[in-house]
Amino acid sequence: MLTPKQYKLLMFINKTLKETGCCPSFDEMKDAVNLKSKSGIHALIEALVERNFLRKLPHKARALEVVRLPKLKPSSIIEEEKKKEEALHSGMVEIPLYGKIAAGPPIEAIADQSEQLSVPYDLVASGQYYALKIEGDSMVGIGIMDGDTVIIKKSDFANNGDIVVALVDDCEATLKQIKKEGSEVLLIPKNDAYEVRRLDAKRVKVQGILSSLIRTYH
Amino acid sequence: MLTPKQYKLLMFINKTLKETGCCPSFDEMKDAVNLKSKSGIHALIEALVERNFLRKLPHKARALEVVRLPKLKPSSIIEEEKKKEEALHSGMVEIPLYGKIAAGPPIEAIADQSEQLSVPYDLVASGQYYALKIEGDSMVGIGIMDGDTVIIKKSDFANNGDIVVALVDDCEATLKQIKKEGSEVLLIPKNDAYEVRRLDAKRVKVQGILSSLIRTYH
DNA sequence: TAAAAAAAGAACTAAAGTAGAACAAAATAG
């Protein structure tokens, strides 16, 4: 993806911006990556802008912004750092996309053909998560639309009022609001066209709690 | 992003604003950053406004507002968090979070604490984007709820049926479905409790098109 | 060893910073 020099420069710019709040000049950068001329910096920056790692305000000095950081480090850099442990590195923002949910087969049944989905880190800060695509309109009353992607935090326990992934009779998974009443459980859709289901608690397993939602248009 | 002078001035303005509650004058600023003429302050402020760190209320004296501050971190923490940071932000890009939208002041006028927001790269692959927090329930009919974060693609043009950020009379920004009828424009809420507004096309400016939506629970 | 890529260097262009003054607009005092 990036050459070692590009990577090193990008990291230096990012570090400087965060540490000092202001953007380094070309001369400062050339020292940081051990070049003796700033013409090389120019080429590196052009490459980083073209690859969408940096953005610069045209015709402005010291006006660079880091857009993103690379997913993969150049292999030479990795080897440099291999001494230091780097176990938790990749896969951090990737969570499994299990499939569709509403009425249908249990999510375990489709879990094997899962894709990975990138989500913002702050949505999945602690705990185990997975994603599901919503199918159907039983929850439109609280703004969960057909086609939305929901991010579910794994949990086998839920509080009254939580929106949960509920597995009924080990064969049907739905997203509903949950309410416990004695030995029974209510699964409450959020759409007047659907009816509340009242089930024996033994038949219902909570598989996770709704944590966030992502929707794309067009 | 910032030059050292710009940074120094921004910090001074921010500090003064927090300590005294009122905005320093140009003369006070020129002393604070060791200038002998306030023309330089003017240029610095223009640069900070252009870079979205400051906002000034037009035709007002001492009426500057700090929109955001560059994210700073002590170098020790940076080193410690470097690997983690990389993992967190891989595949993510930063886009500005301007503020709230619904019925109210124009988005330029809000954004008291415009932050940056991390979003998955594939949501904002091409084009310029910004984020807004939804305030109000005028769009619940299509699942856009109070408190949701929407990601808007910058555009001054929209097709019929698009959900857009519309600026009315340069002073009121809302998220609505747009429909053009001759020289008029309809702004269509998606909630029966609200009425469609029919306005002369000249009064309405499109500021962006709804691109995606993120919601977090709890 | 030749071709390609990276780096260095110099010359140039552009932007940022400095200063002062004249002026326009906003805030305030009377």
Add this chain to the structure above:
DNA sequence: CTATTTTGTTCTACTTTAGTTCTTTTTTTA
């Protein structure tokens, strides 16, 4: 409301700092 003061804007001129472009040299590698 008007006069006065405070504050902000604009202009010119200049210095310094920063960024771009080009050619030459060095290094890499096919």
